[in-house]
Amino acid sequence: AQSVTQLGSHVSVSEGALVLLRCNYSSSVPPYLFWYVQYPNQGLQLLLKYTSAATLVKGINGFEAEFKKSETSFHLTKPSAHMSDAAEYFCAVSRQPTGMDSSYKLIFGSGTRLLVRP
Amino acid sequence: NAGVTQTPKFQVLKTGQSMTLQCAQDMNHEYMSWYRQDPGMGLRLIHYSVGAGITDQGEVPNGYNVSRSTTEDFPLRLLSAAPSQTSVYFCASSYSTVQGTQYFGPGTRLTVL
Numbered sequence: 711a712q713s714v715t716q717l718g719s720h721v722s723v724s725e726g727a728l729v730l731l732r733c734n735y736s737s738s739v740p741p742y743l744f745w746y747v748q749y750p751n752q753g754l755q756l757l758l759k760y761t762s763a764a765t766l767v768k769g770i771n772g773f774e775a776e777f778k779k780s781e782t783s784f785h786l787t788k789p790s791a792h793m794s795d796a797a798e799y800f801c802a803v804s805r806q807p808t809g810m811d812s813s814y815k816l817i818f819g820s821g822t823r824l825l826v827r828p
Numbered sequence: 829n830a831g832v833t834q835t836p837k838f839q840v841l842k843t844g845q846s847m848t849l850q851c852a853q854d855m856n857h858e859y860m861s862w863y864r865q866d867p868g869m870g871l872r873l874i875h876y877s878v879g880a881g882i883t884d885q886g887e888v889p890n891g892y893n894v895s896r897s898t899t900e901d902f903p904l905r906l907l908s909a910a911p912s913q914t915s916v917y918f919c920a921s922s923y924s925t926v927q928g929t930q931y932f933g934p935g936t937r938l939t940v941l
Contacts, residue, residue, distance in 0.1 A: 719868065746930075753832075753918055753932030754871070800870055815886060816861070816930065818870035 712737045712803050716819035724827045729773075729788040731822050733801030736782060743784040744802040744816075745775055754800060760784060771795070796826045830854050834919050834933035841909040841940045849904040849936050851919030859922045860902040861886070861930070862894065864915040871918065877902055909940045 717732040735741055742761050746754040758769025765777040771794075775786045784801060801819040835850045853860065861876035863886075873886030877896040891913060893905040902921075906913060917936045922928035 714870075716870075751935075753934050754920075754930075755932065756929045759929065815873055817887075818863075818872070820868055820870040 712817045714801050714803050714819035716801050716822050720823045722825040723791045726790050729791045731786040731799050733784045735803045742804045745786050746800045748798045791826050793826050798823045832931050832933035834936050839938050845909050851902045852900050853921040857921035861920050862904045863918045866915050911940045914940045
């Protein structure tokens with residue numbers, strides 16, 4: 711079974727500081743990993759995704775994430791936070807259907823709310 | 829392109845009432861899904877469809893029905909609303925089932941009294 715754990719329901723940083731949002735996953739087969747962002751009163755939009763190509767993935771708005779198989783992690787980073795980055799961020803995992811389980815599921819973490827202080 | 833549209837944006841129901849949440853997309857995506865979002869729980873998959881005429885259950889399907897008669901539309905039916913179904917509901921669509929970017933609608937905020 712797949713699962714996603716996001717460490718920290720709230721993360722607060724100062725404007726200009728490093729942003730680090732943590733995501734750990736479990737999957738019995740090679741995963742596909744995603745980060746989505748949700749601004750207030752809106753739906754989710756994709757920031758970036760890992761689909762077994764390069765382990766360092768660059769996304770929109772200066773965000774990037776690194777797939778580390780040995781640590782089963784896919785942490786999201788941005789060198790310098792901007793006020794407009796304040797939002798909720800979701801890590802999600804999916805995988806190819808297998809002979810044992812042909813269903814498709816995209817599993818989301820519980821989310822991390824990023825607060826940016828002036 | 830309008831993308832993914834959802835109606836209504838807000839709805840209040842009484843326990844036991846039924847209703848249909850509408851979802852439509854104009855991107856010719858085969859894959860569509862319904863999620864519910866509750867505080868501290870992220871998004872949980874209710875039902876999904878990999879094409880017209882094909883639907884399957886997600887993590888939390890009880891109390892909900894879906895059908896997919898066309899590629900564009902994927903309505904979600906609440907059969908007999910319960911307070912536990914108070915949530916924000918999102919519809920999403922994508923080109924690919926596993927690797928594809930999911931495009932989300934703006935959501936429907938449902939309150940069941």
